[in-house]
Amino acid sequence: MSGKRVSHRNGNSPDYNIVLLGELGVGKSALTVKYITRRFIMEYDPNIEDTYTKHEDIDGTEMCIHVMDTYDKEDSDPLRYLRWADGFMVVYGITSRQSFDKAREYLESVTQYLKANSKDSPVALVGNKIDLERYRQISKVEGNTLAQEFESLFFETTAAEEFEYVEDVFHGIIHEIQREKGDRHV
Numbered sequence: 001m002s003g004k005r006v007s008h009r010n011g012n013s014p015d016y017n018i019v020l021l022g023e024l025g026v027g028k029s030a031l032t033v034k035y036i037t038r039r040f041i042m043e044y045d046p047n048i049e050d051t052y053t054k055h056e057d058i059d060g061t062e063m064c065i066h067v068m069d070t071y072d073k074e075d076s077d078p079l080r081y082l083r084w085a086d087g088f089m090v091v092y093g094i095t096s097r098q099s100f101d102k103a104r105e106y107l108e109s110v111t112q113y114l115k116a117n118s119k120d121s122p123v124a125l126v127g128n129k130i131d132l133e134r135y136r137q138i139s140k141v142e143g144n145t146l147a148q149e150f151e152s153l154f155f156e157t158t159a160a161e162e163f164e165y166v167e168d169v170f171h172g173i174i175h176e177i178q179r180e181k182g183d184r185h186v
């Protein structure tokens with residue numbers, strides 16, 4: 001699977017790595033596939049963990065975005081993504097309290113790792129499935145409060161509707177990665 005390819009003016013466009021974390025079923029794969037291909041895939045093998053690449057041109061800057069769609073088993077080593085990622089997306093489903101509790105655990109372990117390694121990589125808490133508003137269990141305020149507690153970005157989105165809902169989340173975190181790396185000054 002590959003995204004839109006753009007020509008490279010100088011051949012050294014920056015690479016940014018983004019990892020998606022969260023309980024099984026929250027929509028990590030759906031969000032990844034939507035961002036990469038603009039399509040919503042209803043059924044995606046939950047056991048697949050893979051990394052996808054998309055070439056982007058944001059505000060006239062070309063870059064290469066690598067997205068790791070995780071399948072996190074109890075015994076898998078978190079260092080595989082902790083070391084790799086420039087930015088973290090911790091996903092929950094707004095329809096699942098259990099996935100929200102799991103998101104807190106991910107926020108705790110990611111922020112702990114970043115602190116211990118003196119890293120300042122951006123972290124975003126992402127409430128997915130807002131198309132299922134009538135089944136909402138986690139209010140926007142509650143999500144925002146958790147994000148503030150961990151000084152992370154906060155988004156609500158859906159992989160099932162317009163591409164822009166998903167693109168906004170990825171672009172939001174890409175902007176923060178650029179700022180953190182000194183590649184963007186506004």
Ligand code: GDP
Pocket residue numbers: 022023024025026027028029030031041042043044045046128129130131132157158159160161
């Ligand atoms: P993952 O285990 O986190 O990778 O979750 P998946 O991407 O496999 O999605 C799990 C299930 O939720 C699938 O049936 C998806 O079709 C569904 N799903 C994912 N995102 C959304 C969304 O934004 N809205 C709705 N309605 N369903 C979604």
Ligand code: MG
Pocket residue numbers: 028029030044045046047048069070071
């Ligand atoms: Mg998956």
